[in-house]
Amino acid sequence: AQSVTQPDIHITVSEGASLELRCNYSYGATPYLFWYVQSPGQGLQLLLKYFSGDTLVQGIKGFEAEFKRSQSSFNLRKPSVHWSDAAEYFCAVGPGGAQKLVFGQGTRLTINP
Protein backbone atom coordinates (compact mmCIF):
# COMPACT_ATOMS: atom_id res chain seq x y z
CA ALA A 1 0.00 0.00 0.00
CA GLN A 2 1.16 3.49 -0.70
CA SER A 3 2.26 5.75 2.14
CA VAL A 4 3.68 9.21 2.65
CA THR A 5 6.06 10.33 5.37
CA GLN A 6 6.79 13.89 6.33
CA PRO A 7 9.62 13.56 8.85
CA ASP A 8 9.33 17.06 10.28
CA ILE A 9 6.25 17.76 12.38
CA HIS A 10 7.18 21.38 13.04
CA ILE A 11 9.73 23.70 11.45
CA THR A 12 10.60 27.25 12.40
CA VAL A 13 12.47 29.56 10.03
CA SER A 14 13.19 33.25 9.98
CA GLU A 15 11.49 35.51 7.50
CA GLY A 16 13.63 35.78 4.39
CA ALA A 17 15.38 32.46 4.99
CA SER A 18 15.18 29.52 2.62
CA LEU A 19 12.87 26.60 3.28
CA GLU A 20 12.86 22.92 2.49
CA LEU A 21 10.08 20.59 3.63
CA ARG A 22 10.72 16.90 3.24
CA CYS A 23 8.39 14.28 1.83
CA ASN A 24 9.11 10.61 1.23
CA TYR A 25 6.66 8.22 -0.33
CA SER A 26 6.28 4.51 -0.77
CA TYR A 27 4.71 3.25 -3.93
CA GLY A 28 5.61 0.57 -6.46
CA ALA A 29 5.08 2.50 -9.68
CA THR A 30 5.30 6.10 -10.77
CA PRO A 31 3.28 8.13 -8.32
CA TYR A 32 1.32 11.29 -8.80
CA LEU A 33 2.56 13.75 -6.16
CA PHE A 34 1.04 16.85 -4.64
CA TRP A 35 1.79 19.52 -2.08
CA TYR A 36 -1.12 21.25 -0.36
CA VAL A 37 -1.09 24.15 2.09
CA GLN A 38 -3.61 24.74 4.86
CA SER A 39 -3.86 28.11 6.56
CA PRO A 40 -5.42 28.16 10.04
CA GLY A 41 -9.13 27.40 9.93
CA GLN A 42 -9.09 26.96 6.17
CA GLY A 43 -9.35 24.16 3.67
CA LEU A 44 -6.47 22.80 1.64
CA GLN A 45 -5.09 24.67 -1.33
CA LEU A 46 -2.98 23.01 -4.00
CA LEU A 47 0.56 24.42 -4.22
CA LEU A 48 1.90 22.19 -6.98
CA LYS A 49 1.71 18.76 -8.52
CA TYR A 50 3.88 16.28 -10.36
CA PHE A 51 2.43 13.86 -12.87
CA SER A 52 5.28 13.30 -15.36
CA GLY A 53 7.98 15.10 -17.30
CA ASP A 54 10.34 17.64 -15.78
CA THR A 55 11.16 16.55 -12.26
CA LEU A 56 11.41 20.13 -10.99
CA VAL A 57 7.94 21.62 -10.80
CA GLN A 58 6.93 25.17 -10.07
CA GLY A 59 3.91 26.07 -8.05
CA ILE A 60 2.06 29.05 -6.71
CA LYS A 61 3.40 31.53 -4.15
CA GLY A 62 7.01 30.97 -5.27
CA PHE A 63 7.21 27.31 -4.22
CA GLU A 64 8.89 24.55 -6.14
CA ALA A 65 9.40 20.83 -5.59
CA GLU A 66 11.73 18.24 -7.03
CA PHE A 67 10.78 14.64 -7.71
CA LYS A 68 13.68 12.24 -7.07
CA ARG A 69 12.71 8.72 -7.99
CA SER A 70 15.94 7.20 -6.63
CA GLN A 71 15.24 8.67 -3.20
CA SER A 72 11.44 8.32 -3.30
CA SER A 73 11.25 11.97 -2.35
CA PHE A 74 9.31 15.05 -3.35
CA ASN A 75 10.70 17.88 -1.26
CA LEU A 76 9.15 21.34 -1.26
CA ARG A 77 11.38 24.42 -1.41
CA LYS A 78 11.15 28.17 -1.32
CA PRO A 79 14.18 30.49 -1.61
CA SER A 80 12.87 33.18 0.74
CA VAL A 81 9.89 32.74 3.05
CA HIS A 82 7.38 35.41 3.95
CA TRP A 83 5.40 35.70 7.18
CA SER A 84 2.28 34.79 5.22
CA ASP A 85 3.79 31.35 4.49
CA ALA A 86 3.10 30.27 8.07
CA ALA A 87 0.71 27.35 7.67
CA GLU A 88 0.55 23.57 7.64
CA TYR A 89 1.87 21.78 4.58
CA PHE A 90 0.76 18.37 3.38
CA CYS A 91 2.41 16.07 0.89
CA ALA A 92 0.10 13.59 -0.86
CA VAL A 93 0.47 10.73 -3.31
CA GLY A 94 -2.10 9.39 -5.72
CA PRO A 95 -1.27 6.27 -7.65
CA GLY A 96 -1.36 6.83 -11.37
CA GLY A 97 -4.80 6.25 -12.81
CA ALA A 98 -6.47 5.65 -9.46
CA GLN A 99 -8.73 7.95 -7.57
CA LYS A 100 -7.56 8.19 -4.00
CA LEU A 101 -5.05 10.51 -2.38
CA VAL A 102 -2.96 9.43 0.61
CA PHE A 103 -1.64 12.24 2.77
CA GLY A 104 1.37 12.64 4.99
CA GLN A 105 1.01 13.76 8.59
CA GLY A 106 1.72 17.37 7.76
CA THR A 107 4.48 19.85 8.65
CA ARG A 108 3.60 22.97 10.55
CA LEU A 109 5.67 25.97 9.48
CA THR A 110 6.28 28.87 11.85
CA ILE A 111 7.95 32.05 10.63
CA ASN A 112 10.04 34.19 13.00
CA PRO A 113 10.04 37.91 12.23
Added chain:
Amino acid sequence: NAGVTQTPKFQVLKTGQSMTLQCAQDMNHNSMYWYRQDPGMGLRLIYYSASEGTTDKGEVPNGYNVSRLNKREFSLRLESAAPSQTSVYFCASKRGENTEAFFGQGTRLTVV
Protein backbone atom coordinates in the same frame (compact mmCIF):
# COMPACT_ATOMS: atom_id res chain seq x y z
CA ASN B 1 -16.85 30.24 -8.16
CA ALA B 2 -18.17 28.39 -5.12
CA GLY B 3 -16.06 25.25 -5.70
CA VAL B 4 -16.70 22.75 -2.89
CA THR B 5 -19.21 23.83 -0.26
CA GLN B 6 -19.63 22.08 3.07
CA THR B 7 -22.37 22.59 5.62
CA PRO B 8 -22.39 23.11 8.51
CA LYS B 9 -19.05 24.72 9.37
CA PHE B 10 -19.30 23.89 13.07
CA GLN B 11 -21.37 21.35 14.99
CA VAL B 12 -21.54 20.04 18.54
CA LEU B 13 -23.26 16.71 19.10
CA LYS B 14 -24.01 14.65 22.14
CA THR B 15 -22.86 11.04 22.18
CA GLY B 16 -25.41 8.89 20.38
CA GLN B 17 -26.92 11.65 18.29
CA SER B 18 -26.97 11.42 14.52
CA MET B 19 -26.23 13.99 11.90
CA THR B 20 -25.45 14.40 8.21
CA LEU B 21 -22.64 16.51 6.82
CA GLN B 22 -23.46 17.96 3.44
CA CYS B 23 -21.08 18.55 0.55
CA ALA B 24 -21.78 20.01 -2.87
CA GLN B 25 -19.47 20.89 -5.77
CA ASP B 26 -20.26 22.99 -8.79
CA MET B 27 -17.27 22.01 -10.95
CA ASN B 28 -18.92 19.03 -12.66
CA HIS B 29 -16.38 16.71 -11.03
CA ASN B 30 -16.85 12.98 -11.21
CA SER B 31 -15.16 11.90 -7.97
CA MET B 32 -15.89 13.03 -4.44
CA TYR B 33 -14.25 12.23 -1.09
CA TRP B 34 -14.69 12.56 2.63
CA TYR B 35 -11.59 12.90 4.82
CA ARG B 36 -11.13 13.48 8.49
CA GLN B 37 -8.23 15.48 9.90
CA ASP B 38 -6.84 14.79 13.34
CA PRO B 39 -3.73 16.34 14.93
CA GLY B 40 -0.55 14.54 13.94
CA MET B 41 -2.36 12.15 11.61
CA GLY B 42 -2.83 14.19 8.46
CA LEU B 43 -5.95 13.52 6.45
CA ARG B 44 -7.44 10.04 6.40
CA LEU B 45 -9.93 8.92 3.81
CA ILE B 46 -13.31 7.86 5.17
CA TYR B 47 -15.30 7.12 2.01
CA TYR B 48 -15.13 8.11 -1.60
CA SER B 49 -17.27 8.05 -4.70
CA ALA B 50 -15.33 7.54 -7.91
CA SER B 51 -18.39 8.39 -9.99
CA GLU B 52 -22.08 9.03 -9.59
CA GLY B 53 -23.80 5.91 -8.31
CA THR B 54 -20.73 4.34 -6.70
CA THR B 55 -19.25 4.57 -3.22
CA ASP B 56 -16.32 2.78 -1.61
CA LYS B 57 -14.74 2.56 1.81
CA GLY B 58 -11.53 4.36 2.56
CA GLU B 59 -9.09 3.92 5.40
CA VAL B 60 -11.40 4.72 8.34
CA PRO B 61 -15.05 3.98 7.38
CA ASN B 62 -16.34 2.54 10.65
CA GLY B 63 -19.16 4.58 12.18
CA TYR B 64 -19.96 6.43 8.95
CA ASN B 65 -22.22 6.07 5.94
CA VAL B 66 -22.29 8.05 2.73
CA SER B 67 -24.70 8.86 -0.06
CA ARG B 68 -23.84 10.13 -3.51
CA LEU B 69 -27.13 11.87 -4.05
CA ASN B 70 -26.29 13.06 -7.56
CA LYS B 71 -23.19 14.22 -9.39
CA ARG B 72 -22.98 17.40 -7.31
CA GLU B 73 -23.70 16.15 -3.80
CA PHE B 74 -21.99 13.69 -1.47
CA SER B 75 -23.18 13.45 2.12
CA LEU B 76 -21.58 11.84 5.17
CA ARG B 77 -23.79 10.48 7.95
CA LEU B 78 -22.92 9.66 11.52
CA GLU B 79 -25.68 7.37 12.82
CA SER B 80 -24.61 7.33 16.46
CA ALA B 81 -21.89 9.85 17.19
CA ALA B 82 -19.01 8.94 19.48
CA PRO B 83 -16.35 11.18 21.08
CA SER B 84 -13.76 9.46 18.85
CA GLN B 85 -15.47 11.10 15.88
CA THR B 86 -14.53 14.56 17.12
CA SER B 87 -12.53 15.86 14.20
CA VAL B 88 -12.42 18.25 11.27
CA TYR B 89 -14.11 16.78 8.22
CA PHE B 90 -13.17 17.75 4.69
CA CYS B 91 -14.99 17.06 1.50
CA ALA B 92 -13.05 17.07 -1.76
CA SER B 93 -13.75 16.54 -5.43
CA LYS B 94 -11.76 15.67 -8.56
CA ARG B 95 -12.58 15.84 -12.21
CA GLY B 96 -11.12 12.40 -12.81
CA GLU B 97 -7.91 10.48 -13.14
CA ASN B 98 -4.63 12.35 -13.07
CA THR B 99 -6.12 15.54 -11.72
CA GLU B 100 -5.83 17.32 -8.42
CA ALA B 101 -8.44 17.37 -5.68
CA PHE B 102 -10.25 20.53 -4.59
CA PHE B 103 -11.23 20.85 -0.95
CA GLY B 104 -14.04 22.46 0.97
CA GLN B 105 -13.45 24.66 4.00
CA GLY B 106 -14.15 21.87 6.46
CA THR B 107 -16.66 21.04 9.18
CA ARG B 108 -15.42 21.12 12.76
CA LEU B 109 -17.36 18.50 14.69
CA THR B 110 -17.23 18.03 18.44
CA VAL B 111 -18.92 15.07 20.10
CA VAL B 112 -19.39 15.43 23.85
